[in-house]
Amino acid sequence: MASKKRxxxxxxxxxxxxxxxxxxxxxxxxxxxxxxxxxxxxxxIKSQNIKRHFFTHHKHFNEKYKPGSxxxxxxxxxxxxxxxxxxxxxxxxxxxxxKATEATLSISHIxxxxxxxxxxxxxxxxxxxxxxxxxHPSKKEVITSMTTLPLSRLTCTRRCTDIAEDLHxxxxxxxxxxxxxxxxxxxxxxxxxxxxLAVFVRYFHHGVFNEELLAxxxxxxxxxxxxxxxxxxxxxxxxxxxxQNICALSTDGAPAMIGACHGMSLLIxxxxxxxxxxxxxxxxxxxxxxxxxxxxxxxxxxxDFQELMTDAMKLINKLKANSSLKxxxxxxxxxxxxxxxCDLLTHNNVxxxxxxxxxxxxxxxxxxxxxxxxxxxxxxTLLEGTNxxxxxxxxxxxTHLNTLNLKLQGKGHTIIQLWSAVKSFKQQLLLFVSDITxxxxxxxxxxxxxxxxxxxxxxxxxxxxxxxxxxxxxxxFKEFYExxxxxxxxxxxxxxxxxxxxxxxxSTEYALLVSKMQVELCNLKGDEICIADPNVFWLSxxxxxxxxxxxRLARRILTCFASMYLCESLFSSMNFVKNKHRTRLTNAHLxxxxxxxxxxxxxxxxxxxxxxxxxxxxx
Numbered sequence: 001m002a003s004k005k006r007x008x009x010x011x012x013x014x015x016x017x018x019x020x021x022x023x024x025x026x027x028x029x030x031x032x033x034x035x036x037x038x039x040x041x042x043x044x045i046k047s048q049n050i051k052r053h054f055f056t057h058h059k060h061f062n063e064k065y066k067p068g069s070x071x072x073x074x075x076x077x078x079x080x081x082x083x084x085x086x087x088x089x090x091x092x093x094x095x096x097x098x099k100a101t102e103a104t105l106s107i108s109h110i111x112x113x114x115x116x117x118x119x120x121x122x123x124x125x126x127x128x129x130x131x132x133x134x135x136h137p138s139k140k141e142v143i144t145s146m147t148t149l150p151l152s153r154l155t156c157t158r159r160c161t162d163i164a165e166d167l168h169x170x171x172x173x174x175x176x177x178x179x180x181x182x183x184x185x186x187x188x189x190x191x192x193x194x195x196x197l198a199v200f201v202r203y204f205h206h207g208v209f210n211e212e213l214l215a216x217x218x219x220x221x222x223x224x225x226x227x228x229x230x231x232x233x234x235x236x237x238x239x240x241x242x243x244q245n246i247c248a249l250s251t252d253g254a255p256a257m258i259g260a261c262h263g264m265s266l267l268i269x270x271x272x273x274x275x276x277x278x279x280x281x282x283x284x285x286x287x288x289x290x291x292x293x294x295x296x297x298x299x300x301x302x303x304d305f306q307e308l309m310t311d312a313m314k315l316i317n318k319l320k321a322n323s324s325l326k327x328x329x330x331x332x333x334x335x336x337x338x339x340x341x342c343d344l345l346t347h348n349n350v351x352x353x354x355x356x357x358x359x360x361x362x363x364x365x366x367x368x369x370x371x372x373x374x375x376x377x378x379x380x381t382l383l384e385g386t387n388x389x390x391x392x393x394x395x396x397x398x399t400h401l402n403t404l405n406l407k408l409q410g411k412g413h414t415i416i417q418l419w420s421a422v423k424s425f426k427q428q429l430l431l432f433v434s435d436i437t438x439x440x441x442x443x444x445x446x447x448x449x450x451x452x453x454x455x456x457x458x459x460x461x462x463x464x465x466x467x468x469x470x471x472x473x474x475x476x477f478k479e480f481y482e483x484x485x486x487x488x489x490x491x492x493x494x495x496x497x498x499x500x501x502x503x504x505x506x507s508t509e510y511a512l513l514v515s516k517m518q519v520e521l522c523n524l525k526g527d528e529i530c531i532a533d534p535n536v537f538w539l540s541x542x543x544x545x546x547x548x549x550x551x552r553l554a555r556r557i558l559t560c561f562a563s564m565y566l567c568e569s570l571f572s573s574m575n576f577v578k579n580k581h582r583t584r585l586t587n588a589h590l591x592x593x594x595x596x597x598x599x600x601x602x603x604x605x606x607x608x609x610x611x612x613x614x615x616x617x618x619x
Contacts, residue, residue, distance in 0.1 A: 108159035112596030121156035164592035186567035250561035253289035298472035356398030
């Protein structure tokens with residue numbers, strides 16, 4: 001019979017304290033005997049091995065320091081103290097290196113949030129050193145420690161990579177733990193014409209909804225629906241995120257995204273249906289066209305107002321963009337006459353607030369511009385009579401539209417909040433129609449202009465414009481109207497009718513049991529829970545155990561992205577980071593910097609430092 005293998009750990013060997021004086025051995029942090037003279041470490045605590053080492057390598061020590069003598073005791077104590085001091089110095093050195101690494105991680109994170117370059121870290125280091133020298137000139141050790149901080153360009157690059165990976169890992173863990181998640185997709189090109197697909201994710205985790213950058217994918221070929229779909233699905237598989245957990249897909253409304261025949265939303269829905277990935281409690285995919293984008297499309301001009309807008313832009317370009325000399329003269333003129341503003345604003349179709357701001361600025365400077373043009377022997381029919389009234393009307397209208405746009409912008413808004421803002425604006429349009437022919441309380445620019453110039457009192461074109469705007473708001477937002485009853489149910493559950501129109505929308509949009517929802521809604525009404533904020537109501541007051549179906553529905557609706565604000569904001573940041581001076585920035589580094597700049601969560605610096613095997617000071 002084969003003998004059992006000997007297990008040293010089970011023998012419970014103990015270190016004898018007398019061995020320190022007899023054989024010059026102590027225990028190291030790993031509980032192994034270590035020689036005080038040669039720093040040799042033995043594999044196990046065994047008296048025979050310790051004796052053999054001592055008499056083989058250090059037998060002369062007994063001749064110089066007799067066993068039991070006072071000199072021997074003093075020498076052993078001195079060796080032991082020296083070993084302890086060396087151990088403490090090494091521990092302190094490693095600790096200082098770890099702190100230096102954590103400091104550089106924090107500095108790199110701040111630089112990444114501010115979208116600064118990697119080489120800016122070296123300038124930050126110089127500033128720190130100079131500040132310490134001035135404020136604490138006598139503390140040489142502090143100056144030295146600041147000087148040795150590793151903040152070179154390459155070090156900052158590595159630190160940003162570590163931070164981005166940590167942020168990404170945190171998001172992935174939370175998304176995988178969520179019951180469902182919504183995606184917001186948009187595609188744009190950077191300064192080197194590389195197509196970048198931004199993918200944001202919104203999910204419910206630990207009582208709150210989080211919005212984070214899931215991925216920034218470089219598209220190397222076409223940007224068709226099939227190409228975007230392949231890139232997205234490939235990334236989701238790489239991240240091991242289940243496709244069937246996608247509850248909503250928000251896009252900018254481009255045909256490649258939500259096309260009726262080949263849109264990516266349709267492709268994802270078909271895949272889920274064909275592969276039978278949906279379950280009883282998993283709704284059909286909701287395709288959402290960005291609510292901000294739709295509100296901007298509602299305000300498209302036509303006819304006489306489009307001609308007026310064209311003339312306004314021509315006048316602005318004539319005074320500002322076409323001639324540098326004339327632009328300087330205009331600014332000097334406005335400054336000398338103490339005008340309210342010192343310059344005009346140019347219009348850009350890509351920027352949501354640009355049209356309204358440009359028109360309002362042009363109207364504010366109308367008198368100054370007339371005087372400036374008269375000095376040059378020129379005139380503009382745009383700033384006279386009926387045209388000026390029309391300009392004032394457009395300035396007022398787009399001021400209201402800009403107010404709506406600003407309400408729709410921002411991070412963390414739910415679909416309930418944004419849809420409520422749009423419905424409120426529709427009610428305001430009815431008020432504007434009645435107000436335009438009476439007191440003009442909501443058209444201050446037009447009211448002032450009528451008092452200044454003579455113009456026709458026929459406001460039919462203004463009423464028609466407002467009515468057409470109301471019609472546009474009714475015709476668009478199709479996907480919101482399709483689930484409007486469901487949104488109303490989630491926002492006001494206690495006043496909802498158990499046999500309301502939401503039943504029909506649930507049957508078509510979600511694979512939920514309507515009968516269960518009716519029973520839970522009756523129970524919810526009976527509980528008489530006070531509702532103020534839908535988020536607080538569904539996340540804190542209503543429990544998933546008591547109302548499983550309707551609570552899941554509410555969380556899925558609240559998970560949806562309603563706008564593309566995050567994607568548009570990221571692309572603005574991307575153009576700032578990858579500019580004409582940083583065209584060689586790689587896609588990998590661009591993606592890391594974007595993740596750091598848009599994320600609000602804090603990196604786990606301690607975990608990153610612990611994951612690093614060694615740390616080095618700057619040379």
